[in-house]
Amino acid sequence: MTDTDVEILEKTIGYEGFFRIERYRLRHRLFSGDWSRPLVREVFERGHAAAVLPYDPIRDEVVLIEQFRIGALNAPSGPWLMEIVAGIVEANETTEDVVKRESIEEADCIITDLIPLYNFLVSPGGTTESVALFCGRADTTHAGGVHGASEEGEDIKVHVVSVDAALKLLQTGKINSVSAIIALQWLTLNRDHVRAMWAVERKS
Numbered sequence: 001m002t003d004t005d006v007e008i009l010e011k012t013i014g015y016e017g018f019f020r021i022e023r024y025r026l027r028h029r030l031f032s033g034d035w036s037r038p039l040v041r042e043v044f045e046r047g048h049a050a051a052v053l054p055y056d057p058i059r060d061e062v063v064l065i066e067q068f069r070i071g072a073l074n075a076p077s078g079p080w081l082m083e084i085v086a087g088i089v090e091a092n093e094t095t096e097d098v099v100k101r102e103s104i105e106e107a108d109c110i111i112t113d114l115i116p117l118y119n120f121l122v123s124p125g126g127t128t129e130s131v132a133l134f135c136g137r138a139d140t141t142h143a144g145g146v147h148g149a150s151e152e153g154e155d156i157k158v159h160v161v162s163v164d165a166a167l168k169l170l171q172t173g174k175i176n177s178v179s180a181i182i183a184l185q186w187l188t189l190n191r192d193h194v195r196a197m198w199a200v201e202r203k204s
Contacts (some may be wrong), residue, residue, distance in 0.1 A: 006029075013163070022042070024041050046088070048089045048132070050095035051129070051133050056137075062166050063143055064098050064158075064180065067148070075176075085106050086102060099111060112136075119133070144158050
């Protein structure tokens with residue numbers, strides 16, 4: 001199917017603030033070739049994001065961050081989530097720029113190399129948001145502490161853990177953020193290759 005297989009009958013703005021909600025009345029082609037009946041759908045517009053799993057191939061450690069998330073307020077495990085570094089893509093900014101900037105802001109961690117992993121839709125039934133996901137080479141020797149932009153209400157605790165420990169957190173459900181789940185699963189499959197590719201002796 002193509003763009004011509006969707007007909008926008010009406011589009012209105014339901015709410016506009018830091019985020020935006022758009023209301024569509026539309027119809028689309030069915031697999032039979034006919035047109036669907038007119039449908040009404042709301043879409044949450046919050047922009048697109050980029051995320052990175054900082055990985056130290058020498059120490060075989062990853063950087064995870066922990067912070068309060070309002071969307072998880074009623075989650076069984078509570079609203080403080082174990083995540084990876086991420087941020088919204090601003091105008092005239094590449095996804096690579098975003099993860100390098102956010103790694104410094106959220107984790108005081110410098111990313112020197114990036115491997116693009118996936119570009120996925122977060123929840124296409126209700127939002128246009130996509131995430132460009134990366135694995136980034138980092139030095140975790142001095143990583144840690146609490147970081148974030150205080151003017152934005154950020155209070156971010158940095159955790160440096162071995163890959164094996166991170167995988168245990170994943171397996172026991174302690175990590176339930178989708179970007180972190182995908183990135184850690186990718187690293188599980190590609191860990192030996194990444195270590196071999198990035199295995200360079202560090203200067204003392």
